[in-house]
Amino acid sequence: MVIPIFRIFDIEKTNSFYVDYLGFKIDWEHKYSENMPVYFQVSLNDVVLHLSEHHGDSSPGGAIRVKIQELVSFHSLLLKKGYPYSNPAIEKTPWNTLELTVIDPFSNRITFYEEIE
Numbered sequence: 058m059v060i061p062i063f064r065i066f067d068i069e070k071t072n073s074f075y076v077d078y079l080g081f082k083i084d085w086e087h088k089y090s091e092n093m094p095v096y097f098q099v100s101l102n103d104v105v106l107h108l109s110e111h112h113g114d115s116s117p118g119g120a121i122r123v124k125i126q127e128l129v130s131f132h133s134l135l136l137k138k139g140y141p142y143s144n145p146a147i148e149k150t151p152w153n154t155l156e157l158t159v160i161d162p163f164s165n166r167i168t169f170y171e172e173i174e
Contacts, residue, residue, distance in 0.1 A: 060098075062107040063165040064115045068095060070162040071108055075099050078140040079159065079167075081106070120166040128155050128171040135159075149173070 065071045075081045079101065086097030094110030104123050109115065125131060132147050135157075148156045158168040 058105070060105050060107055061119065061121050062109055062115045063119055063161065063163070064112075064117045065108045065110055065161075065163050066117075067162065068110075074140070074142075074161050075106075075108070078135065078138055078143070080134070118164040118166075120168070122168045122170055125169045125171055128157055128169060131169065132157050 072083075076083060076099070081099035081101045081104075084098040084100050084105075086095055088095050094112075096107065096109045096111060096114070099106050099108060102125075106121075107114075128147065132145070135143075135145065142162065143159055145157050145159050148158075150156055153173050154170045155173055156168050156170045158166055160166050
C-alpha cells in the first residue's frame with residue numbers, strides 16, 4: 058500500500074476540510090511533545106493519507122488521484138455540506154473518466170475519479 062503525505066499548516070483548517078467536508082476520519086495522531094508539530098493519519102473507505110505539520114515531510118502543493126465508486130453521489134454529498142472555500146464540479150474526460158478535483162487549504166490536490174464505459 059502506498060500512503061501519500063500531505064503538508065499541512067493549521068489543524069482547524071485541516072479538520073474542517075478533510076473530516077467535516079470530505080468525510081475522512083482521523084485514525085491516529087502523534088506529537089513528540091506538546092509544542093511540536095502534529096502528524097496524523099486520516100482515512101475514507103480504503104483511501105489512507107498522512108497529514109503532517111513537519112516541514113521536512115513534504116512540500117505543499119502535492120497531488121494525488123483516488124479511484125472512487127459512485128462519484129456523482131459523493132459530489133452531491135459535498136455540495137450539500139456547503140463548504141465555503143470549494144465548489145468542485147464533475148468533469149467528463151476524453152480518457153473515459155468522471156473526475157472531481159478538490160484543493161485543500163494548503164494547495165494539495167485530490168482528484169477523485171470513476172471510470173466510465
